[in-house]
Structures are given as C-alpha cells and as structure tokens.
Amino acid sequence: MICKRTTSQHSDFIELVHLLDAELTERDGDEHTFYHQFNSIDSLQHCIVLYHVSDAVGCGAIKNYDDATVEVKRMYVTNTHRGKGVATRILIHLEMWAKELDFQRCVLETGIRQPEAIALYKKNGYHQIPNYGQYIGVENSVCFEKLL
Secondary structure, three states: OEEEEEOOOOHHHHHHHHHHHHHHHHHHHHHHHHHHOOOOOOOOOEEEEEEEOOEEEEEEEEEEEEOOEEEEEEEEEOHHHOOOOHHHHHHHHHHHHHHHOOOOEEEEEEEOOOHHHHHHHHHOOOEEEOOOHHHOOOOOEEEEEEEO
C-alpha cells in the first residue's frame, strides 16, 4: 500500500470523504447535520490518502487544535478494505506527520454508533477524555486523546 500526503483539494480525498459522509448520514440520521458543520474539508492542509495498487482505499487528516495538539479528522476506509489494517496505517501516518510538525498530542471525536472506530482508537493507544469544544454535552460523541 502507498500512503500519499496531500491536502483536502485532492480528488481522491474528496471522493472518500463523500463516501464517509454518506455512511455517517445513514448511521447518525438527523444528528448528522450537527456534526457536518464541524467537518468541512475546505482548508485541511494535512491529509492522507492510502492506495492499494491504484485504488484509493482510505483517508484521514489532521488539523491544528492548539499549539501542542492536532485533531484527527475524516478517517475513512472503504468497505472492501476494512479489517485489513488500513485504518491503523492511516492513523500511524497521521501521528508521524503530527510529530514532524512538533505537535505533542492528538485528539479526536467519534460517535457512539461507530463501535469499529472506538475499537480502532483504543487499540492504537487512545484513551477516552471528556468531550471537548463543540462536543461538550453531546451525548452521541465520544472523545479520545493520545500523547505522541
């Protein structure tokens, strides 16, 4: 598999995010509109697309949260490549990139209706923290942190 660093303007990243949003709309129902406002990809500068041969099979991004922290955003793996370690590879690449940029911590939010994502983050050393920022008080949200 090949990992490509890019921005949110890359066509494969955009296509994967559309697939992600379609899946989240189905899982979250009416609540998806609330989350959508925090998931704009207009100006993400640190995005990853993972390729199997020439097919884009997964993506993720990081964005500055504060001086020491990046937020992991827009993690997605196509159905045909789930369970093959693709998401872990993307997450590892994002964490390495964050370290290169001198960040010390990653935070992220996922939904309680995404048990696969919760398991992924726990497996990769993330621990649950109180909901932060716009997710404070949101019952469907689960927030995580990992020190780099």
